[in-house]
Amino acid sequence: MAPVRVGDVAELVSAHRHVLTLRHTRTEETHDVLLFRMASAAPMFYCMEARCPHLGASLERAALHPGLDDVEDLIVVCPWHQYDFEIKTGVSSTGLRACVYAVSIDAGVLYIEAPTADTEHGASVWTLAARRPITDAWAEPPPLPSRAADAPGTLASLGEAATFDPKTVPRPEPAPKTLVAWATLILRTPSPLHKVAYTRFAYDACAQGIPIGGGAWEHGAWVTPEDEQPPAWPPRMPDEQRVRPGHEGKRGKGGTERSRIALLHALANIEQWAIDLAWDIIARGARLSAQHMQTPTDPTPAMPMPRAFFADFCQVAYDEAKHFTLLQQRLLELGSWFGALPVHHGLWEAAVETSEDLFARLCTYAALTQPLCTSCTRPAAST
Known part of the structure; x- marks a missing residue:
């Protein structure tokens, strides 16, 4: 499929998650997808359907959990009924599957796979109509447990030396x-x-x-x-x-x-x-x-x-x-x-x-x- 231009990568690093609204230039149909940015040395992006295929709940603020098969992977968990979807494949343990879209970067510009294969003059008929960042805490991948002094279960809270001596x-x-x-x-x-x-x-x-x-x-x-x-x-x-x-x-x-x-x-x-x-x-x-x-x-x-x-x-x-x-x-x-x-x-x-x-x-x-x-x-x- 012909890809859809999303924008410069430098413009997308300000948030961990964006809602992208795509518009079909012939039918005016719109389609929302989620773009996830993973924190890493080199920018890593994943794109998934913006709504849960179960009952259509928005995944904008869905929690991200460590993967079941690999701690380096992440799972998107729907806030309505806890349906889980692998961020890379869209596969769910429930048997459902969310649509995922390939992401590519060329010369500092990010592109995503179009929802359909429709083209015109060799280019996709889908274009980016809007891009909205999700800036609250739900948008960020879960951190590893902190060693803050007031965190329950830490060495400090248990009275043990933080240096383990x-x-x-x-x-x-x-x-x-x-x-x-x-x-x-x-x-x-x-x-x-x-x-x-x-x-x-x-x-x-x-x-x-x-x-x-x-x-x-x-x-x-x-x-x-x-x-x-x-x-x-x-x-x-x-x-x-x-x-x-x-x-x-x-x-x-x-x-x-x-x-x-x-x-x-x-x-x-x-x-x-x-x-x-x-x-x-x-x-x-x-x-x-x-x-x-x-x-x-x-x-x-x-x-x-x-x-x-x-x-x-x-x-x-x-x-x-x-x-x-x-x-x-x-x-x-x-x-x-x-x-x-x-x-x-x-x-x-x-x-x-x-x-x-x-x-x-x-x-x-x-x-x-x-x-x-x-x-x-x-x-x-x-x-």
Whole structure:
């Protein structure tokens, strides 16, 4: 189709959304479309029908939501009945489809595809009759969550240091007296900042030779002190946005700042669970290994795990805490923070199934935390 001239690109950057009224030069018929401008280094424009194909509601002030398949995409949501339309394709999850029109830029001038193929002397019979900017807040793409001090759920509102500095967290008093008690305390701690800080304290305590703990046999039963009993499910902060695995939204390819934040946030979620998985193995290791060694002739065997087993997983937890800290600090630099986006508990859901089998838990831990190849989604081969 012959394109319709809209105007110079420089004239269209003053607003994120314009209503364009097109007129058919033969019939005087008019047709309204919406022109969206996306905030990016280079101007990006999309054009869509100005009315919802469901019941004809105006989309002038329709909300823009992150895409379901890619955080770099956007979805136009009708204010009447919440019908959703992909801004690039017009496709809706309801089965309807809004008309979209191709946009092109030539020598600094923007053109859009005409509603019909009618031409006269090689040019479209459609011309631009009016162009009206939408200047209120509804016209702008949704920003990522702000780190403003008064925003609910931010680090500042939760009383945590905005710079995420674990060194500012004091040592708990009284401090745990065994490594398993440290593991249990960390597993019961919802604050990521305190979880990281306590991991560092526990790592130092392990290096200084703190007893392992974990319980002992009493009258034929393994008895674990209350401060060494790990939770079935580590708690999280009260404002956490929890979703089912696979429902947190795709994170894009890192081509925009929004996508990079989403990728870093997802990695931080993995690292936080990796901290808990390492401490959970330490917390359960003594009991599970002793119970595994039970036989009819030796119902109360000694706990067989060497100290090196616990020291190694303590090192793992320490490394995961370091990784989480680096990711959190980068998120803060980008104006976001861990907890600003939805997360899932898929890693822990898999661990729950193996909570009473040490060997199955070790296999699960290896599968869940194994690095992935950069070229595929299969676990990298061990070296």
